[in-house]
Amino acid sequence: MNDFIAMIKGDYLQRTRSYAFLITLAISLYIAYTFVPPPDANYTTVRIGNYIGDYNSAWIGHVTAIMTSVFLSLIGFFLVNNSVKKDIETEVGMIIATTRVSNFSYLMSKVLSNFLVLLSITAIVFVMSIGIFFLRSSGFDFEISSFLIPYLFVTIPSLFFISSLAVVGEVFLGRRSVIQYIAFFFLFNVIIANVQVGKGSEFITWVDPFGVKVVTMGLENHIKTIMGSDERVASMGFNFSSKNELKVFVFNGMDWPIGFLVSRLLWFAFGVGLVLLSSKFFHRFDVREKIRLVKKSKVLSEITEHVSPKTISLTSLPAITTDHGITAFIKTELLMLYRKGPRWFWLFNAGGMIALIFAPREIAHQFILPVLWFLQVGRWSDLTTKEKTNRIHHFTYAAYQPLRRLLPSQLIAGIILALVLASPLFVRYAIAQQFLPIAGIVAGGIFIVLFAACLGIISGGKKLFEVLFFAITYMNINLIPFADYFGFSPTYTSILLVLTLSLLLAALSGLVRSYEIRHS
Amino acid sequence: MSLVIQNLSKKYNKEKYGLRDYSLTIEKGILGLLGPNGAGKSTLMKIIATISKPTSGILTLDGNDLIHDPNYIRKMLGYLPQDFGVYANLNAYEFLTYIAAMKGVGGPNLKSRIEMLLEGVNLIEAARLPIGTYSGGMKQRIGIAQALLNDPKVLIFDEPTVGLDPEERVRFRNLISNLAHDCIIILSSHIVSDIETIADAVAIMKSGTLITTGTQADVIAQVEGKVFETIIDSTALEAFRAKQFVVNTIRQKDKMRLRYISNQPVPSSTPFAATLEDAYLFLTKSNN
Numbered sequence: 001m002n003d004f005i006a007m008i009k010g011d012y013l014q015r016t017r018s019y020a021f022l023i024t025l026a027i028s029l030y031i032a033y034t035f036v037p038p039p040d041a042n043y044t045t046v047r048i049g050n051y052i053g054d055y056n057s058a059w060i061g062h063v064t065a066i067m068t069s070v071f072l073s074l075i076g077f078f079l080v081n082n083s084v085k086k087d088i089e090t091e092v093g094m095i096i097a098t099t100r101v102s103n104f105s106y107l108m109s110k111v112l113s114n115f116l117v118l119l120s121i122t123a124i125v126f127v128m129s130i131g132i133f134f135l136r137s138s139g140f141d142f143e144i145s146s147f148l149i150p151y152l153f154v155t156i157p158s159l160f161f162i163s164s165l166a167v168v169g170e171v172f173l174g175r176r177s178v179i180q181y182i183a184f185f186f187l188f189n190v191i192i193a194n195v196q197v198g199k200g201s202e203f204i205t206w207v208d209p210f211g212v213k214v215v216t217m218g219l220e221n222h223i224k225t226i227m228g229s230d231e232r233v234a235s236m237g238f239n240f241s242s243k244n245e246l247k248v249f250v251f252n253g254m255d256w257p258i259g260f261l262v263s264r265l266l267w268f269a270f271g272v273g274l275v276l277l278s279s280k281f282f283h284r285f286d287v288r289e290k291i292r293l294v295k296k297s298k299v300l301s302e303i304t305e306h307v308s309p310k311t312i313s314l315t316s317l318p319a320i321t322t323d324h325g326i327t328a329f330i331k332t333e334l335l336m337l338y339r340k341g342p343r344w345f346w347l348f349n350a351g352g353m354i355a356l357i358f359a360p361r362e363i364a365h366q367f368i369l370p371v372l373w374f375l376q377v378g379r380w381s382d383l384t385t386k387e388k389t390n391r392i393h394h395f396t397y398a399a400y401q402p403l404r405r406l407l408p409s410q411l412i413a414g415i416i417l418a419l420v421l422a423s424p425l426f427v428r429y430a431i432a433q434q435f436l437p438i439a440g441i442v443a444g445g446i447f448i449v450l451f452a453a454c455l456g457i458i459s460g461g462k463k464l465f466e467v468l469f470f471a472i473t474y475m476n477i478n479l480i481p482f483a484d485y486f487g488f489s490p491t492y493t494s495i496l497l498v499l500t501l502s503l504l505l506a507a508l509s510g511l512v513r514s515y516e517i518r519h520s
Numbered sequence: 521m522s523l524v525i526q527n528l529s530k531k532y533n534k535e536k537y538g539l540r541d542y543s544l545t546i547e548k549g550i551l552g553l554l555g556p557n558g559a560g561k562s563t564l565m566k567i568i569a570t571i572s573k574p575t576s577g578i579l580t581l582d583g584n585d586l587i588h589d590p591n592y593i594r595k596m597l598g599y600l601p602q603d604f605g606v607y608a609n610l611n612a613y614e615f616l617t618y619i620a621a622m623k624g625v626g627g628p629n630l631k632s633r634i635e636m637l638l639e640g641v642n643l644i645e646a647a648r649l650p651i652g653t654y655s656g657g658m659k660q661r662i663g664i665a666q667a668l669l670n671d672p673k674v675l676i677f678d679e680p681t682v683g684l685d686p687e688e689r690v691r692f693r694n695l696i697s698n699l700a701h702d703c704i705i706i707l708s709s710h711i712v713s714d715i716e717t718i719a720d721a722v723a724i725m726k727s728g729t730l731i732t733t734g735t736q737a738d739v740i741a742q743v744e745g746k747v748f749e750t751i752i753d754s755t756a757l758e759a760f761r762a763k764q765f766v767v768n769t770i771r772q773k774d775k776m777r778l779r780y781i782s783n784q785p786v787p788s789s790t791p792f793a794a795t796l797e798d799a800y801l802f803l804t805k806s807n808n
Contacts, residue, residue, distance in 0.1 A: 312640030312695055314671060314702065318633045322595075323626030332610070332618040339609040391605030395666065398569045399622030400594045406622065518573050 004105060011083060011113035016120060020459040024079055024467060025121055028072070032125040034238075035067040036060055036132045044246070046216075048223045048234045053251040056140035057133060057147060062219075062254065064129035065150035066212045066236065069158040070192070072118055072125075073210055074474060076159060077184050078467040080114035081166035085175060089389075093285035103279035107167050111275055114163035122159065126151055146253055153256055154211035157264040161209045164271030171278040174287070178341060178378045181470060188474075206263035212236065218254045238480050324400065329409030330416075336386075337417050340379045348375055349421060356424035365425060365437065366488045370476040372421055373448060373486070377469050380452035381462030383414050384509070388460065397517045407513055411453055411506070418445030436495075440487015443498040447485050450505040457512045521548050521582060521673060523568070523704055528577030530563050530728075538563035539574070540728040550700045552719030553708040554800050560728035561708040562602055565678045568706065569599040581674070595624065598672030600663045602679045602708075608652025612643055612662055615651055616669060623670040637665040640695070642688075656683035664692065668699075675705045681714050693718050712797040722796065726804050736796055743799045746781045748789035760786075767801045781806075 015021060035045050036055065044052055046063045053059030084107075087093035096106060130147060169180040195204060195213040205214040216234035226249055352372035356364045384407065387393040396402050419426075422441050429438045448469070455465040475483035485498055523546040530538040539560045553561045566572035567579065570590035579585070584592045606615060616634045620626060638644045641661040646654065651662060660683045667675060677696070681689045696705060697718050709715055715722060716736065723733040732739055747767075752760055754776050760766065764786070768779040779792065781802045 312637065312668065313698055314668065317636055317668075317671075318629035319627075320620070320625045320630055320633055320669075320671065321627035322624055323621070324624045325626070326621070328617060328621035328626065332614060332621070335614065336607060336609060386607070390607055391603060392607065394566075394569075394571055394599070394601035394604055395619060396622060397571045398594060398597060398599050400591060400624035402622070405624075 003101070004109060007101070007106070007109040008112045008116065011109065012116045014086075015080075015083070015113070015117055018459070018461065020461050020464040021079075021117070023455075023459055023464055024075070025124060027468070028075075028121050029124060029128055031071060032064065032068065032128050033132065035064045035071075035129070036136060038136065042240060044239045046219070046234065046236050047239065047246070048216075048219045050245045051223050051247050051249050053219075054140070054248050055133070055137045056250065056252075057137075057143040058253040059251045060129055060133045060137070061143075061147035062150045062215055062251070064125065064132070065147075065154045066210075066215050068122060068125050068151070069155040069210045070212060070236070072121060072155070073158050073162045074188060075467045075471050076114075076118045076121075076162050077166050077169075077188075078181065078470050079463060080117055080163060081169055081177075081180060082463065083110040083113060084167065084170040085177075088175070088285060088287055093287075097285040103282040103284060104276055107171065107275050107279050107282060108272070110167045110170075111160075111163045111271065114166055115160050118159040118163060119156070122151065122155055149256075150215070150254070153261060153264055154215065157267045158210045161267050161271045164274050168274045168278045171282050174283070176342070177466075178345065178375060181377065181466070182375070185470070185474075202257060202259055205257070205260050206266075209267055211260075211264060214257065214260045215254060219251065222251060223249065237478065238475075240481060324405065326405050326409045326412075329406055330413050333383075333410050333413035334416065337379045337413055345375075353421060353424050356422070357428070361425075361428055361432075364428075365441075365486075366479075367477060369422060369425060369441070369486055370473050373418060373445075374469060374473040376417060376421070377466055379417065380414055380449060381456065381465045381469075383410050383449070383456060384453045384513070385456040385460065385462055402517055403510060403514050407453075407510065411449055414449035414452065415445055418449055436490045436492075437487055439495050440490030440498075443495045443502070444486030447498045447502045447505075450502045450509065454505040454509045454512075457509050457516070521704060522546070523674065524578070524580045525564075525568075526578040528564075528567065528574050528579060530560075530567065530572065531575040537728045539567070542577070542728070542730055544723060544730060544733060546704055546706065546721075548700075548702070548704055549720035550696060550705045550707060550718055552715030552722045553706060553725065554712065554715055554722060554796075554804075555708075555725035556804055558727070559725040559804075561725055562678055563728070564725070565599075565676050565706060565708060566601075568593075568674070569597060569601075569676050570594060571599075593674060596671070596673035597623075598667035598670065598675040600667045600677045600680050602682070604663055606651040606654075606659055606662060609650055611650055612638055612647040612665075615662065616666055619666040620669050625670045633669070634665075637668055640668075641665045642691075657685060657688055660684055661688070664695070673703050675699065675703050677705070677707045679708055679710065681709060681711060689714065712795075712800055716796045724800055724803050731803050739799045739803075740794050740796055743781055743794045743802050745791070745794075746783060746802075747779065747792045747794045747798050748782060748785045749777060749779050749792055750786055750789040751775050751777050765802060765806050767798055 037043055037045060045067055046052070053063070084093070087096060126147065130142075133142060133147075165184070169184065173180045173183070191209060195208040195210065195216075205211075205217065208214070216236060219234050349372065352368060352375065355368045356372070359368055382389060387396045396406055399406060419442065422445060425441060426438050429435070452465045452469070455468065456462055458464075472483050472485065476486070481489070484494075487495065487498070525542055525544045525546070528542040529540050532538055542560075542564065553564070555561050563572065567574050568586075570586060570593060574587065579587050581593050586593050607618070610618065613631075613634060616637070617630070620630055620634070635644065635647075638647050641664050643658060643661055643665070646658065651659065654662070660680070664677075664680065667677070681692060684692060693714065696707065699705065700718075700720070707715065707719065719736065721734065722736055722739050724731045724739065732742065751772070752775065754771070754774050757769070757776050757778075760778065760780075764780045764782050766778050766780045770777040779798075781798060785791070
C-alpha cells in the first residue's frame, strides 16, 4: 500500500511542479472568476429563461460547482492524459514493467494522480468561489455547506471519471494523441448535448457524468414553483445575449435525489471498471518502435558491419561556404511538420481542405477551419519545444545566431502550414472579392502559431497549448465572440488586435528564448 | 590559437558551484579533461560551447571575449554534448543538413561533405534510414559527424566514447588524432585510457576546481616512485585499505594482488611505473 501511495505521490509531484500546471492553474482561476459575472457584465453563465439567481451562497456554490465540473472536465482531460506517455518517453516505464506492480495498480495510480491534479485546481477554484461570494453577495449569510455539497456531489465524481477516461484513452489509443483529442471532443459534445438541451427525466441525471443536469432541472423546478410555469429552460455556458430582460430570484439550494447520489457513486465505480478493463489490454511498456524502417528487409547491423570506414581529414573535406540564410531551416521544419504523426492522418487534412471548398462558405469558415487547424495541434504544440524534448537544444543553442535564424524559421514553417490548409477559403473569398476575411484568416494563422510557440517556450512543454487550443476551438464552435481569432467576423480593428497580440507573443517568445539560450 | 580561461566560476546557489575560480590556457592540440561525476567537466565544456553562461570570470579565444560575443566561437565550433538527442523522423542527410544550417554553413559542396563525413563515421549505408531506427553507437557517430560539419577550429567532445563498441572507440581515437594538428580539441571521458592514448595535455578536475594540469608526463610525475604492487590474503584487504591508498585489486584464489600508491610501501611490495590512471585516482580520490 505504501508503494502504491508513493507512486501516486511521485507522479502527482512531478506533474504539479511544472510551469504548465501553474499557468493552467492561473488561467483556471481567471476563468472561474468569470463563472459568476459582475452585475454590469454583458454575459450570463447559468440562467433559467430570463431568470438568474441572486448572489447568495447557494447560487454561487451551485453555479461555480457545475461550471467547474464542465470546464475542468473539458480541459482536465487534456491536462492529464499524458501520464503513461511520460513514462514511455522517459523510459521509466521499462523499469516499472520489471517490477511486481500489476497493470491495474499502475493504471489506478495514474488515475488517482490525475484525480489529485484536478482536485488541486478544484480546491483553488473552490476557495475563489467563496471569495466571489464575499465580493459580490449583497447581504446574504455565508453558508459553507451550500458550497461544499454541490462540489462534493457534482464536481468531484466528474473529475474522477475524467481522470479514469484519460488513462483509458492512453491505454487504447497510445501515442495517438490527436485521435484521443478528437474522440474526447465528440464524446464531450454528445454528453453536453444530451444533458443541456430541453427537459429531462431523472434517468438523464443518472447518465450525466458531469452531474449538471440535476442542478439545471432543480433550477427549472424552482422557477416553476415560483412562477407556476414550466416554459423556462435552463441554459449553461457563456451567453452574450441581452441582459436587459433578466429577473432575479432567490435560490436556496437543491434537494438532491437519492437516485442521483447513488449514480454519482456508480460513476466512480464505472471509472474503476473502465480501468480494470483497460488493464487487460495495457501494453506494459512493450511498445512497438514507431519509426518505420525504409528498407525493412535490411537489418541495420548488417548494413553497417561489412563496410570499412574512410579516414576523415578536415583539410581533405570539400570546402563549405558561409550561409546564414534560413531556407534550409524552413525546409527541414516543414519536413518535420509533414512527418509528424501517422501519414494517413493527412487524409483528414485533405478531407478538411476539400470540405473548405465545397461546404457553404460560412460553415467552412466558422466551423471547418477552426477544427481543421485544431487537428494540427500535435504539429504546432511542439514547434518550439521539440529541441528540448528531443535533446537537440545543446546543438541549437550553440548554433550561429539561433534566435534570429532558428526561431523565425520555426514560426514561418508553422504559419505556412496554417495558410496552406486555409488556402481553399482564400480562393473562395478572392473569387468573391472579399479581402477582409482573407486578412482575418492570415492574422488568425499567424496568431495561433505564435500562441503555440509562446506557450511552448514559456511552459517548456506542449500541454498548455493543447489544453488552451482545445478550449478555444470549443468556444469557436459554440460561437463565443471573443474566441474568434480566425477572422469569421473580421473588422479592421479585430485584425489589428489579433496582429498586435501576435506581435506581443513574438516579442515574449524571443525574450524568453533569448534568456534560455544565455542561461541554459 | 589560444583559449584562455581566467577565474571562471559558475554558481548555482549560495553554496553550490558548478565551477569555481577555474583558470587554464588551452593551445592547439588535444586536452583531456578527467574528473569524477560532478567534477564540473560538462559545465566547463558547456560554457566554452556558449550554451551556459558563467557567473563570473573571463573566457577569450585569441583575445575575443566569448561571454559577450558567443557568435565569434560558434562559427568555428564543433560540439558533441554528453547527452544529446536527434530528430527521429529525419534521416542522417536531413539531420546533418539541418545542423549545417544551424552552424551557418552551406554551399554547393555541403552534400558531398556530408557524404564524406558519413563515410568517415561508417554510416553511409544507413544514411537514408530515419535516425530513430539507429542504435546508440550509430547515434553517437552522427553526433561526431555533426561536430565536424563546419571546418571547426575548436572541437569539444563531452564523453564521446559512451555507447561506442571497442572497435568504434579505437576508430574514434584515430579520428581525433588526425584532427588535432590544426584545432583545439577538448575531450572529456571517464575512461582514462581514451585520454591516455591521444591527449597532449591533461586537466584533472574535482568539485568544480582544477586540481592539476600539464602534459601526461607532468601529471604522472606526481605519483612517480609511489606505485607498488603486493599480494595479501583476501581477509586482510579491509585492514590494508584502511592504511594504504589502493587503486586496483585483482583476485587470485584466496589471495589479492593489490596496486597501491604510498610514500611508505609495505615490505615485499614491488615498485611499478606509474600510469595516468594511477595519478588520476590518487589526485581525485585521496584526501591529499
